[in-house]
Amino acid sequence: MDSVPSPDPVYLSDTVTRAVKIVITGHFGVGKTTLVNTLSEIRPLHTEEVMTQAGEGIDDLTGTQGKTTTTVAMDFGRLTVSDSLVLYLFGAPGQERFMPLWKDMTQGALGALVLADTRWLDRSFPVMDLLEERGLAYAVAVNHFADSPDVPEEEIREALDLLPETPLVVCDARDRASAFRALIALVQYLLTRTTVQEAV
Amino acid sequence: MSPRKRGKGLVRPYVVTEGRAHPTRNTFDLVTLVIASTDLPLTGLNPEKRRLMELCRGGALSVAEIAGHLALPVSVTKVLLADLVDSGHVTTRAPIPPAQRHDARILEELLDGLRSLS
Ligand SMILES: Nc1nc2c(ncn2[C@@H]2O[C@H](COP(=O)(O)OP(=O)(O)OP(=O)(O)O)[C@@H](O)[C@H]2O)c(=O)[nH]1
Ligand SMILES: [Mg+2]
Numbered sequence: 001m002d003s004v005p006s007p008d009p010v011y012l013s014d015t016v017t018r019a020v021k022i023v024i025t026g027h028f029g030v031g032k033t034t035l036v037n038t039l040s041e042i043r044p045l046h047t048e049e050v051m052t053q054a055g056e057g058i059d060d061l062t063g064t065q066g067k068t069t070t071t072v073a074m075d076f077g078r079l080t081v082s083d084s085l086v087l088y089l090f091g092a093p094g095q096e097r098f099m100p101l102w103k104d105m106t107q108g109a110l111g112a113l114v115l116a117d118t119r120w121l122d123r124s125f126p127v128m129d130l131l132e133e134r135g136l137a138y139a140v141a142v143n144h145f146a147d148s149p150d151v152p153e154e155e156i157r158e159a160l161d162l163l164p165e166t167p168l169v170v171c172d173a174r175d176r177a178s179a180f181r182a183l184i185a186l187v188q189y190l191l192t193r194t195t196v197q198e199a200v
Numbered sequence: 201m202s203p204r205k206r207g208k209g210l211v212r213p214y215v216v217t218e219g220r221a222h223p224t225r226n227t228f229d230l231v232t233l234v235i236a237s238t239d240l241p242l243t244g245l246n247p248e249k250r251r252l253m254e255l256c257r258g259g260a261l262s263v264a265e266i267a268g269h270l271a272l273p274v275s276v277t278k279v280l281l282a283d284l285v286d287s288g289h290v291t292t293r294a295p296i297p298p299a300q301r302h303d304a305r306i307l308e309e310l311l312d313g314l315r316s317l318s
Contacts, residue, residue, distance in 0.1 A: 010258065011260060020296065021231050045264070045265060047264065047267045047273060076268070082309050082313045085306070085309055086262075088230070108298065108301060110301065110307070180317065187307060
């Protein structure tokens with residue numbers, strides 16, 4: 001047993017039978033880990049996967065050159081939302097080299113929250129492209145850093161080329177109420193999409 | 201044994217999984233919920249499987265959480281779990297069928313839950 005008592009739960013309640021997932025993504029340093037930590041009911045967890053990729057040099061006899069290994073990591077947290085339903089939040093950057101992990105994270109996910117920073121809006125493009133390729137609905141949460149310029153919502157929408165219905169919220173990933181508001185905006189949006197589809 | 205204790209550091213995946221890179225079944229998602237049987241003996245299981253069983257006997261966890269607590273890559277965790285399903289040591293909760301996943305009822309349940317937590 002650990003000598004230090006831990007207040008966080010580890011195991012799921014016996015009544016939980018169903019699990020869903022939402023992806024928290026965005027470029028390097030945008031606040032993904034912070035958001036997962038703020039929202040999670042458990043001590044956030046972390047996994048790493050070592051990937052080996054064959055390089056270009058096919059006639060390399062050493063067997064080491066031409067191969068690259070990268071460690072890709074994700075953070076995740078958990079929220080029990082009802083007696084029987086649990087939500088998992090997976091945080092990882094949306095980059096090509098994260099592809100195997102990205103596939104695991106996005107497969108069957110309800111949607112994604114894309115974190116953005118007004119200092120570097122263009123850095124959000126690749127992740128939005130990846131989500132669109134995978135057909136995963138997303139909302140955008142702009143984290144406001146100390147030296148981020150205040151950009152009007154319309155300009156952010158324009159710069160990110162958002163669809164009119166894509167939710168755009170301002171969020172402080174360190175603040176619980178604010179982080180919940182961002183997640184709720186995403187789920188509300190996902191819900192409107194189902195009712196629109198059902199009405200067709 | 202406490203589930204919160206970290207593993208002894210990185211292990212080489214092929215040692216843990218007896219040389220296999222792929223699980224015997226391909227049914228695990230990151231959020232598949234795993235339940236360990238409490239009546240099968242752990243004799244004959246390799247140390248990693250034993251560690252996994254000791255963790256999971258405390259209660260239900262997702263595949264991702266098991267990987268996180270054991271400090272193993274998700275890919276390795278899936279291989280171990282597949283063997284343990286085959287040997288009857290663990291069972292999994294049936295996943296939500298894809299057609300129901302984006303069902304308004306689940307999203308409403310989620311929304312209500314998030315609102316009450318916030
Ligand atoms: N002002 C402000 N700072 C934030 C916010 N979110 C995160 N930070 C800070 O930004 C830094 C980076 O946050 P992380 O959560 O580590 O970002 P990340 O996206 O996980 O970073 P990588 O995993 O390295 O890509 C930390 O020092 C955070 O405290 C926010 O909403 N507002
Ligand atoms: Mg991070």
